[in-house]
Amino acid sequence: MSVDEYVARLGRRLWARPLDRRRILAEVESHLRQSAQEHGEEEAIRRFGPPSQFDPDWAWRAVAVCIVGFLAAYVAGENLLPPAPWPSADAAPSFLRWTWTGTTWAFFGGVVAFALRRTRLAAALVAVAALLALAGGIRRSMLYDELGVVGRLSWLEVALGAAWLAAVAATAALASRSNGFSR
Amino acid sequence: MELKGQLDLLLLSVLALGPAHGYGVIERLRQRSDGVLAYPEGTVYPALHRLERGGLLASHWSTGLSRRRRVYRLTRSGRRRLARERKEWALLARAVARVVG
Numbered sequence: 001m002s003v004d005e006y007v008a009r010l011g012r013r014l015w016a017r018p019l020d021r022r023r024i025l026a027e028v029e030s031h032l033r034q035s036a037q038e039h040g041e042e043e044a045i046r047r048f049g050p051p052s053q054f055d056p057d058w059a060w061r062a063v064a065v066c067i068v069g070f071l072a073a074y075v076a077g078e079n080l081l082p083p084a085p086w087p088s089a090d091a092a093p094s095f096l097r098w099t100w101t102g103t104t105w106a107f108f109g110g111v112v113a114f115a116l117r118r119t120r121l122a123a124a125l126v127a128v129a130a131l132l133a134l135a136g137g138i139r140r141s142m143l144y145d146e147l148g149v150v151g152r153l154s155w156l157e158v159a160l161g162a163a164w165l166a167a168v169a170a171t172a173a174l175a176s177r178s179n180g181f182s183r
Numbered sequence: 184m185e186l187k188g189q190l191d192l193l194l195l196s197v198l199a200l201g202p203a204h205g206y207g208v209i210e211r212l213r214q215r216s217d218g219v220l221a222y223p224e225g226t227v228y229p230a231l232h233r234l235e236r237g238g239l240l241a242s243h244w245s246t247g248l249s250r251r252r253r254v255y256r257l258t259r260s261g262r263r264r265l266a267r268e269r270k271e272w273a274l275l276a277r278a279v280a281r282v283v284g
Contacts, residue, residue, distance in 0.1 A: 023253070027205060048224045
């Protein structure tokens with residue numbers, strides 16, 4: 001990675017007021033260029049450390065965005081789906097029942113963990129909720145297809161929903177790895 | 184080696200020698216500790232910003248030489264804090280030495 005790439009990567013990741021952001025990036029670039037003159041670009045970047053160290057709040061923001069995004073996707077998905085062909089939720093196929101229960105518990109567990117400032121746990125639980133919702137949604141679409149349910153979601157809509165939930169899961173997983181520091 | 188929890192004291196101490204930019208601060212840390220204290224260089228900047236927000240440091244852009252650099256200096260509050268932290272550190276160091284032997 002070059003100094004330019006490092007600064008660009010940090011710039012994409014840094015959540016700060018525009019003035020602070022410009023200042024941090026300018027300081028980092030100046031530092032890395034001086035260090036690179038003495039040690040070479042790769043060594044300068046290794047000595048400097050990863051971009052994540054500059055934004056200790058990144059994980060919090062990412063998890064908060066994931067929670068809201070997940071909720072929006074889930075509610076929108078439920079509203080878009082046609083009524084189920086089974087008479088009650090208890091009569092739904094077992095795979096759907098346990099993914100729905102798992103999603104609910106994991107999601108609310110994530111919210112509670114977030115409220116308790118347990119970022120890693122919150123991110124992990126939101127990721128699990130998103131993956132379970134994803135599995136349940138795909139399975140339900142397949143069942144609707146087999147049963148010929150009228151007004152079922154198209155595969156394009158399912159794919160878009162799946163992509164959104166996968167993005168939520170990936171961001172949550174990434175947030176759990178963020179190693180912001182405060183000394 | 185990193186001295187956990189003492190980065191603020193170390194930064195204030197090296198800046199008591201005179202104003203410096205981030206890279207210079209790290210170089211001073213390394214030189215004055217004979218290379219023993221080696222923090223990941225990036226960790227110094229958030230700490231410098233935090234100390235500045237706390238009024239212990241002030242900074243300005245220096246446009247000398249070939250590139251712009253942010254130069255940090257101790258404020259009066261920073262000097263008072265440094266004096267206090269040095270006393271606390273001396274007490275702590277003596278106590279640890281007595282225990283460790």
